[in-house]
Amino acid sequence: MSNVLNNSNLIALEKALEAAGDVITLVMKVPAPLKSIADQVVRSASSVPANLAEGQGRSGRDRLHFWRISYASAKQVDNHMRLLARAGAINPAKAEEALSTFDEVRAMTWRLMNRNGSSHTLGHPTLTLSLLAVADNRRCFLSLYLTAAPREPRPHGAENSR
Numbered sequence: 001m002s003n004v005l006n007n008s009n010l011i012a013l014e015k016a017l018e019a020a021g022d023v024i025t026l027v028m029k030v031p032a033p034l035k036s037i038a039d040q041v042v043r044s045a046s047s048v049p050a051n052l053a054e055g056q057g058r059s060g061r062d063r064l065h066f067w068r069i070s071y072a073s074a075k076q077v078d079n080h081m082r083l084l085a086r087a088g089a090i091n092p093a094k095a096e097e098a099l100s101t102f103d104e105v106r107a108m109t110w111r112l113m114n115r116n117g118s119s120h121t122l123g124h125p126t127l128t129l130s131l132l133a134v135a136d137n138r139r140c141f142l143s144l145y146l147t148a149a150p151r152e153p154r155p156h157g158a159e160n161s162r
């Protein structure tokens with residue numbers, strides 16, 4: 001299971017590099033009045049693969065923190081690119097094409113952040129149960145993570161020996 005997660009992580013990083021390259025190429029010739037927005041696109045687009053890579057090298061909360069930054073930066077790229085396209089500073093069709101790649105990156109990053117309810121078990125399925133509790137007129141969300149451990153195989157002929 002570990003290899004599958006590492007491979008999906010690498011795919012997200014490769015997609016992020018591709019998407020960032022496409023977007024940066026599109027905004028290179030944005031006219032002066034909108035240049036500051038184009039500069040922000042370059043910074044946020046390059047932040048996506050950088051934070052995915054840094055998160056890959058971390059564990060626990062640190063890993064999640066960098067993946068969240070990556071996800072938020074991808075959302076920022078989306079917003080700024082749509083603004084530049086509406087302002088006529090970039091080709092809307094090419095912007096939409098690049099943004100569809102960023103959408104894939106966001107989906108992969110979301111999956112990385114939320115796999116197994118964010119509880120990194122040893123490949124065992126995890127059930128997440130969220131409850132709403134009301135105490136002292138305050139709403140509190142409680143989460144319970146249940147991990148299903150694999151059953152040990154029983155020897156042949158031991159079906160009724162419990």
